[in-house]
Amino acid sequence: MARIHARVEINEPALERETGSIFRAKHRSITRRIANQARADVPVRTGNLGRTIGELPMVYRPFHVSGGVEATADYAAPVHEGSxxxxxxxxxxxxxxxxxxxxxxxxxxxxxxxVRARPFLRNAAKRVAAADPDVRLDYVELD
Structure with a gap:
């Protein structure tokens, strides 16, 4: 029986340099598409709620990118979650x-x-994530 011993060294700073720009670009693209989809899906009476939908700043740490989309109107939560x-x-x-x-x-x-819930942000995130082949839905957290 043959034995093989291997030692693998990963240069994490170099790996981060190579992958960081890819992660940031993909996150920026997904966030922008979710915001645009939410603006299209938002219930419209005056248009104010749709105008307040925006992207949160991206936070990047090595091998981790986070951010989001929010609606800042005072009445966004009751519309989204219902009351x-x-x-x-x-x-x-x-x-x-x-x-x-x-x-x-x-x-x-x-x-x-x-009022009944009209989760335009959650639905937009689900729709964009489902359409993107690079996103695995079993890892996506949609609060």
Missing amino acids: RPHLIRARRAQFLHFWWHGREVFRREVFHPG
Whole structure:
């Protein structure tokens, strides 16, 4: 029986120099495509939510790249995750004031029925990741 002994030395700084630019370029490409897909998928009423979608800064450490896409509008989380039914009470004034079916309405509180989740960011990330042959979905974390 023959035995073979081998010693492998990896020059990590050189490997990082070779792979770092590839990792950064791929991450930048995926992040940009997710942001563009999210802008296309976002629910539109005024267009403000779509305008607030942007890419987070890329953080690079050797052999690790991280970053993301976010929507910075105040109401982005309730649109994306949905909200439960809840009461809205007047806080700064005695009454809430709004127009409903052409009539002026004053109320101390109103019941909001909640809204269903519309996860435009998560869906965009899944769609882009599924379309990219270099991304293995069993390693992708989508919070």
